[in-house]
Amino acid sequence: MTRFPSQTPHGEISEVFSDVFFVTGSVDMMPGFRISRSMTILRDGDILTLISPVRLSEAGLKGLDVLGRVENIVKLGSYHLGAHNGLDNPFYVDRYGAKLWALAGMEHKGGLSTDHILKAGGDMPTRDLSLFVYESSKMPEAMFVLNREDGVVIAADSLQNWSEVDEFFSEAAANAMTKGGFIRPANIGPEWKRHCAPAPAEFEKVSKLPFRHLLPSHGTPLLNTAKTDLVQTFSHQFS
Structure with a gap:
């Protein structure tokens, strides 16, 4: 295991909905600068799909194995966590032989290649x-x-x-991320927005998607009011 990045602190796996699980972990962006990041786990029978994988401790992995068998991991964003994007994907491929799902054009760490290309209307991992x-x-x-x-x-x-700084933030990261506009509920990722420059019309499309809840890779689950809250954010940021 020494050839993989070290495991960093994380919380317990919680069941948000039936067969939908969530766990908050962390990542060291640089020495003294730790932030939280989260993984969503979907279960279909005994098959697990990990979205934005976070490496768990041995105790955490035992809990994961109780839920089912890891067969799929998913990378949804290229910019995700910058240099730490896909940090733990090689670990899960090595441990479980998981298949990697990603958009076309994505690059991966550890010499991985995409096993299944994600596209709208195409095959899905679950x-x-x-x-x-x-x-x-x-x-x-x-x-x-x-x-x-x-x-x-x-x-x-x-x-x-x-919505707030959590237990996995270092003090330096908490201060910097708060000043940078990251610590806000129902938010558009500030650095992603700046770096990837999505058109405002994209968020009009998001507002028309059929959803009520949000499971983010940064922050906590936003339940019941996600669409209403996010539409208000879109209106404010693109007014």
Whole structure:
């Protein structure tokens, strides 16, 4: 395991909806600068799909194995966490032989290559999923819509819900990310927006997607009011 990046602190796996799980972990962006990041887990029978994978501790992996068998991992965004994008994907491919799903044109760490290319209307790693792609983003970026529970959007960098600094932030990261506009509920990822420059019309399309909840890779689940809250954010940022 020494050839993989070290595992960093994370919380417990929680079940948000039936067969939909969420765990908050962390990543060291640089020495002394740690932020949180989150992984969504979808279960179909005994098959697990990990979205924006976060490496778990041995105890965490035992809990994961209780849920089912990891067969798929998904990379939804190219910009996601910058240099740390896809940091733990090689670990899960090595440990479980998981298949990697990603958009066309994405590059991967550890010499990995995409096993299944994601595209709107194409094959999905598990049932009840559809794909939304930000066509104007300078780097490939997409979201899943899980067609259960009145709709659940699963996002990478584009939509975030860091409503407050959590226990996984270092002090330096907490200060910098707050000043940078990251610590806001129902937010558009500030650096993703700046770097990838999506067209405002993309968010009009997002507002028409059928969803009620958001499971972000940055922040906590936003349940029941996600669409209403995000539409208000879109209106404010693109007014």
